[in-house]
Amino acid sequence: MNRPREPFRVGPLVAEAGTLSSGYCSVEIDEEVLELPVVIVHGEKPGPILAVTAGVHGGEYVSMVALREFVFDLDPLAIQGTVIASLRSNPLAFFKRTPFVNPMDGENLNRAFPGHPNGGPTGRLAYWLWSNIISRSNYYVDCHSGDIPEVLDNYACVSNVGTSDVNDASLRMASQFDVPRVVLVDTEGTSTTEASRAGIPSVLIEVGGEGKWSPSDVAVQREGLDRLLKISGLLDDDSEARAPLPPFQSHGVMCESSGLWFGHVLPGSPVEAGALLGIVRDPFGAMLQEARSPVPGVLIYRISSLAVNSGDLIASIATPVNVAEPH
Incomplete structure (x- = not known):
């Protein structure tokens, strides 16, 4: 006789097999109690676990709208496995x-994974997300967009620190999203880098930005998540295989002096090595920096605010991985 499927728990939330459970999980950090809205969709039949996070950065609204729409449209009686x-x-x-940061300590949450139970506020929040959600999964998606002062050309990010099988699975996940390219990264402390290192295929998806969200941007993330259900085995896969995304690497341009930023190039535009991307000026109009592209490629990101600070990433250029960097 088949034993009934065990319920799935996250904090105080309990989802029985074939049900959806939603509510707040409290994370106590010093004198603050952070309330994280969490949803569990626990399929009637066993299968893989897909974890998805949104809003790791507080002003990235596309991700939060897309994930909410995605998860509440799931039928727990139809999926094989669990979505957290x-x-x-x-x-x-x-x-x-x-x-960019957690206002409790000014730290970037997406540089703090896997976190630590005795760390600072951001480290403890990262640890809760890691131990309760991310590390429990077989597949992981971190949904992002450009933050409030950022504009970008949509892309996926895949870490290249995993085994070849994990990296290949992550690239297949990335190809489920209708974006022009996948950027290969190995940045320490990001959710997807640490997930890949732990053997969990994962992808970070960047769509939209500037503190806005639109139905078309939401649809890019939402439809990609729908397709992921099939290739991960949570739904039967009757779809045609999708072509892999072309792999790129990114090259950042840093701000050298705080001031007023006048960007000249729109994301998605091709640029030559040495092309002028924008100028930083002081309040009186004197030029402080000419920001130029270090390589030929495509501008995939830039700051869209007038204010910039020394040390800010103000632009990023993507180049195909098979193109040698200049010496």
Whole structure:
């Protein structure tokens, strides 16, 4: 006789087989209690676990709208396995409209994984997300967009620190999203780098930005997540194989002096090595920096705000991985 499928638990939430459970998980950090909205869709039949996070950066709204739509349209009686979703993973940054960092300590949550139970506020939040959601999965997606002062040309990111099997599976995940390219990264402390290192195929998807969201941007993430259900085995896969995304590497351009930023090139535009991307000026109009492309490629990211600070990443150029960097 078949034993009934065990319920799935995240914090106080319990989802019986064939049901959806949603609610808040409390993360106590110093004198703050962060309330993370979490959804569990626990299929009637066993299968893989897909974890999805959104809102790791508080002003990246496309991700939060797309994940909410995706998870509440799932039928727990139809899927084989479990979906765990953290709908707004950095709540204080969201409500304070703080880009890039957790306002509790000024740290970037997506440089803090896998976190530590005795770390600072951001390290402890990362640890909760890692231990309760990400590390429990067989597949992981981190949904992002450009933050409040960022504009970009949509792309996926895949870490190249895993085994060849993990990296190949991650690239297949990336190809489920209708974006022009996948950028290969190995940045320490990001959710997907640490997931890949732990043997979990994973992808970070970047769509939209500037503190806005549109139905078309939401659809890119939402439809990609729908396709992931099939290739991960949570739904029967009756779709045609999708072509892999062309792999790229990124080259950052840093701000050298705080001031006023006047960007000249729109994301998605091809640029030559040495092309002028924008100028930083002081309040009186004197030029502080000419920001130029270090390589030929495509501009995939730039700051869209007038204000920039020394040390900011103000632009990023993507080049195909089979193109040698200049010496």
